[in-house]
Amino acid sequence: MAKADYDLVIIGAGPAGLTAGIYAARARMNVLLLEKTVPGGQILVTDWIENYPGFPEGISGFDLAEKMKTQAVELGLKIETLEVHSLNLSEELKEIVLKDRSITTKSLIIASGASPRTLGIGEDKFIGKGVSFSATCDAPFFKEKTVVAIGGGDTAVQEAIYLTKFANKVYLVHRRDELRAAKILQERAFANDKIELVWDSIPTGIEGFFGVESVKIKNVKTNEEKILKADGCFIWVGILPNTSFLNDAVATDEFGFIRSDANMRTSVPGVYAAGDVRDTPLRQIATAVGDAAIAAISAEHYIENA
Amino acid sequence: MTQNILEIDDDSFEDKVLKSDKPVMVDFWAPWCGPCKAIAPTVEALEEEYGDKMTFVKVNVDENPIAPSKFGVQAIPTLIFFKNGEIADQITGMVAKEKLEETIKGIV
Numbered sequence: 001m002a003k004a005d006y007d008l009v010i011i012g013a014g015p016a017g018l019t020a021g022i023y024a025a026r027a028r029m030n031v032l033l034l035e036k037t038v039p040g041g042q043i044l045v046t047d048w049i050e051n052y053p054g055f056p057e058g059i060s061g062f063d064l065a066e067k068m069k070t071q072a073v074e075l076g077l078k079i080e081t082l083e084v085h086s087l088n089l090s091e092e093l094k095e096i097v098l099k100d101r102s103i104t105t106k107s108l109i110i111a112s113g114a115s116p117r118t119l120g121i122g123e124d125k126f127i128g129k130g131v132s133f134s135a136t137c138d139a140p141f142f143k144e145k146t147v148v149a150i151g152g153g154d155t156a157v158q159e160a161i162y163l164t165k166f167a168n169k170v171y172l173v174h175r176r177d178e179l180r181a182a183k184i185l186q187e188r189a190f191a192n193d194k195i196e197l198v199w200d201s202i203p204t205g206i207e208g209f210f211g212v213e214s215v216k217i218k219n220v221k222t223n224e225e226k227i228l229k230a231d232g233c234f235i236w237v238g239i240l241p242n243t244s245f246l247n248d249a250v251a252t253d254e255f256g257f258i259r260s261d262a263n264m265r266t267s268v269p270g271v272y273a274a275g276d277v278r279d280t281p282l283r284q285i286a287t288a289v290g291d292a293a294i295a296a297i298s299a300e301h302y303i304e305n306a
Numbered sequence: 307m308t309q310n311i312l313e314i315d316d317d318s319f320e321d322k323v324l325k326s327d328k329p330v331m332v333d334f335w336a337p338w339c340g341p342c343k344a345i346a347p348t349v350e351a352l353e354e355e356y357g358d359k360m361t362f363v364k365v366n367v368d369e370n371p372i373a374p375s376k377f378g379v380q381a382i383p384t385l386i387f388f389k390n391g392e393i394a395d396q397i398t399g400m401v402a403k404e405k406l407e408e409t410i411k412g413i414v
Contacts, residue, residue: 036402038344044400045341062340081348083402099404128381128398137339140368141380210378232380 001106001306004093006032008299009105011084011096012242014041016275016288016295017111018068018077023296025075029303032103033072034096036083040065041113042276043285047136047162051182052285061136064285084112084245089268092306106306107270107299110250110258111292114239114276114283119150121205123235130212130232135159139166142232148173148215150203151236157181157189159236164194171228173198173217198228206233241277253279264295270302310350312363316372319365324391326361329413333364334374334384341400342383348403349385352410359414387413 008024010017013035024031043049046061055064073079088095093104116133118124123131132138135149139162147167149160152174158181160172172189177199179186189195198217204225205216215228241256251259251267257280258273260266266273272295275288311333314322323330333349335342353362367374367382377386377393387395387409394413397406 036404037400038341038348040340040344043340044344060340062343065340065344081403083404128384128396129378130380132381134341134381137336137341137383138381140336140338141374211380 001303002093004104004106006030006103006105007303008032008107008109008296009034009094009096009103010109010111011245012041012110012112012275012277013039013069013079014111014113014275014288015043015065015068015285016113016277016292017041017109018072019289019292020109020111020274020296020299021072021077021079022068022075023293024299025072025077027296027300029300031077032105033077033079034082034084034098035079036081038081039069039079042115045134045136047159049285086245086247087249089249089271092270094270106303107272109264109272109274109292109295109299110243110246110266110277111274111288111295112242112245112277114241116235117238117240119203119235119237121203123206123233126206126208126212126233129210130208131206132232132234133236135162135234138232138234139163142167144168145231146229147171147232147234148203148217148228148230149234149236150174151238152176152179152181153236153238154181154185156236157185159234160195161185161188161192163234164192167232168194170195171198171215171230172196173201173203173215173228175202175220176200201226203233239276239283243277262294263298264291265298270299270306272298310353311346312361314363314365316370319370319373322361322363323388326388326391328359328361329387329389329394330361330363331410332373332386332388333362334367334379334382334386335364336366336368336382338368339382345383345400348406351403352406355407356410356414360410389413 274291
């Protein structure tokens, strides 16, 4: 294989990217991890993590991110704060286009993660003014107030419970008549008298002058519309992959998640995917780090055999 | 970690921010907010690079409720850029360092 700047470049420093970095650094690969904001990924906005083994009392997302980063950096992983603008994967050496230069690498792991999906009901203009995607950071602004939380998965239910530490009332609006969240979270939500579940309903609009004043919802079974007076609206309706730099360089599924096999191989030889950005049935820290270990070993084998 | 960013409070906000000759970037943060702590090194790096043209300060919203409420801050991290006592730009959430640099260059 021709000379490249790196053996391996990893895009994204969430749990997947950092784990891939740990394995690659231990394999003594010439590896670079690129992160556009700060290491940690989505766990930075996670208040408390109870389902990652090894922390029987739970651990804050920030602390877990710090520990993962420290472990990787102490093994020699180089992390740079740079945003990937595009990829050129048509040659054997992969080219990664940054803002003012390009770098080449023999192999690539895409671990760029995912971001909260938005609703498209005009919430954009209220972001930071009552609309939020993170109770961990923003719930304390809603002390003794009323908020609407939207969603029915693990994140929505866990965050709705967290909101009740501050808010007087939390409407949990879900489009179906049962929650998808883990049973232990459902039990806590049902037992919490500050949470009122609003079943079979979707939000259709957000109203307010300076900030959020009310959320319009519609019952999908009866088509009945209702206005919930609220000071805030927290949205947890799934995620979308962070792939703006991808431009179809590798194959994705209908939602844009990167297609990958059991060895984390994408449609392009030498390019792997790990964590929330790939098409996977479960998006957890535990699955992301597993993906990443496989991806790093796959990349190592690819370079050795090329 | 070095702490070069001046911590200001509700009482000193007017003096240090609104009456400043230089543009000021105010980092509204709180100790409970992981992303706020995570972006702190980025803000410090920007201070090192642009500190001669812009003043960088931070406000702990947990201890200082007046300034965030005056400027409608209901989410953190929020970075508000002030020029001549008025809001020139505002960024909520974690964004790329490149985007912050662009914003700073547009203001100074």
